[in-house]
Amino acid sequence: MWGHCATLLVFFLNITLDEPVLLPPQRRPVLVSPFPALQPVVLSYALEEILAEKMRSILQRGKARDYYDVWRLLKEKAGDLNIPLARSLLARKCRHKGLIAPDPAPFLLPERLAEAEAYWERDLSDQIAGGLIPDWKVVVGELAEMLGTFFRETACE
Numbered sequence: 001m002w003g004h005c006a007t008l009l010v011f012f013l014n015i016t017l018d019e020p021v022l023l024p025p026q027r028r029p030v031l032v033s034p035f036p037a038l039q040p041v042v043l044s045y046a047l048e049e050i051l052a053e054k055m056r057s058i059l060q061r062g063k064a065r066d067y068y069d070v071w072r073l074l075k076e077k078a079g080d081l082n083i084p085l086a087r088s089l090l091a092r093k094c095r096h097k098g099l100i101a102p103d104p105a106p107f108l109l110p111e112r113l114a115e116a117e118a119y120w121e122r123d124l125s126d127q128i129a130g131g132l133i134p135d136w137k138v139v140v141g142e143l144a145e146m147l148g149t150f151f152r153e154t155a156c157e
Helices: 047-060 064-076 083-096 110-118 120-124 136-152
Strands: 026-029 041-044
Touching: 047 064, 047 083, 064 110, 064 120, 064 136, 083 136, 110 120
Parallel strands: none
Antiparallel strands: 026 041
16 A cells, blocks of 8 residues: 555646657656655656747747747756757758748747747746746846857757
């Protein structure tokens, strides 16, 4: 018998049949676990593939959470990312969806930013631990700078 768990644990699992997975999955530790002694791991996309997917998502749907995820990845994981590889993956994923591999401008179109800003608080309030949602204008300013760097470092395929 496993006993009674006082907390309901919920997680989301996205399954896609239309997106090519271009890099081998990586084993990553589960960061929050009710069973820390077990040290569970999950198979996950490589960080470069997550970044490429999120960037491609911005070009197709421009959701607030995609902007947030790209900002966090570039801000907090830049040192762990192979940027030329991520850019190459982005180009391949864009081609797969019939999109042109971009430069920073399409990510920062005023109409795309206005839509994401309109849903910023609502869409992120349940997704960010502690509810500390960063200021939209700060995120966009930093993201514009980071995207410039992302697209400057070596030519894309």
